Amino acid sequence: MQRYFVPRDNWENDQVYIHGDDAHHISKVMRFKINDKVICNHPNGQAAICTITSFDTNLIKLAVIEWLNEQVELPFQITIAQGLPKGDKLDFILQKGTELGAHSFIPFQAQRSIVKWDKKKTEKKLNRFDKIVKEASEQSHRNKIPIIQDIMAISDLVHESRNYDVKLFAYEEEAKVDHEHSFGTLVSNLKEGQRVLVCIGPEGGFSTNEVDLLKKNNFTAVRLGPRILRTETAALYVLASISYHFEELRC
Template identity: 35%
Template sequence: MHHFFVTPEQVKEDGIFIEGADVNHIRNVLRMKIGEKLKISDGNNKKYVCEIAEFTPAEIVLSICEEEQADTELPSKIYLFQGLPKSDKMELIVQKAVELGAFEIVPVVTKRAVVKLDAKKAKKKEERWNAIAEGAAKQSGRSMIPRVSAVMSYAEALEYAGALDVVLIPYELAEGMKETKALIETIKPGQSVGFFIGPEGGFETAEVERAVESGAKPITLGKRILRTETAGLACLSILMYHLEG
């Protein structure tokens, strides 16, 4: 069954009203007909099984057949601050981070990042990454579409992370799996959690020190050095296991 997302405002007493690009996709790409069913998530932890009731030039009207509370979201909002990687690695990171339950992905410019994006390229990349996030959210049964934010400088990212309850920074020179485990176990459901992942070359020592000064806690992900596209997913998996387990 095809899965689509709407805003809570599109859910009304007399049905759900599909707008925008999804109208063309349902009508002309999928060629769905009146009476066919699809799944809808409202971005507010509710899921619906709906039936197409009416096509109009600008929207599609759905009648609600079933309604249920979604249980596919983590009990905490997890923010991945990802140092910009080379080539198309960010696309893989976004896709898998959404599957693992990330609430938001923040692309970050760091000292050792090779990728340089001007405003036009950054906007185009942002649109592409958000489209990938939407596709991954549909595939994995998420009840909301995680946002990929605009590319931030390291200073902007640290400031943004300052509003979160817990901020972690996996660092290849950090030691103490025992201490890392104890720190992870202090994170409680409902707390917002952010973590910073460096690009291919990792973080410079000064960047780690700056993050720690801002309140981030350095942790280790083990004795092996992980690639940038692996490290964030490993951290997300650990947090998912802890919060849902």
């Protein structure tokens, strides 16, 4: 069943109102008719089966039929802090990371990030990123859309990390000599409900200064398996591993 995320102001008791791009998608792309059903997601994480009662290209009116009791979110709030990669790799990370259950993303300017974003470019990209995670959330039947924070310097990221229970960064050079720093070992020690921050470097990895800064601020270096992963693969490895451990093995 097609799913749409509806802003809080568009809910009124058992009535739901959809407009803008989603209204166009319902009427022109999906070609739904009156009495057809869709799932509408409320910002509080709940979802309801709704039936279309009236519509035109700009406004769709729906009535709630049934509230769903579903749980599809990871048992942790996993934030991926991603050093800015080249090209459209961040688009890929956001899309697939959303499908795999990330709670939020923090793009950060690392010392070895080749790309540099100015203010105008950042605003444009963040608008596109919001659309990417919204569509990925709908496609994967998420109950919540991941948050994309503004781009940060690594010093700002360190300050932001004070809000997290567990702080990790992928750094195979140090972690490979200490098997207790394997990602699998650390995952097995996580407790449900924790806020977890995982920091991934850009293509060139972290600089020595960045490694020292992260370690001084209680980040733990981890290795992500015995092979070296590309930056666009690392975050997906993290999310898939956590999902398998806590959602599949314990189901």
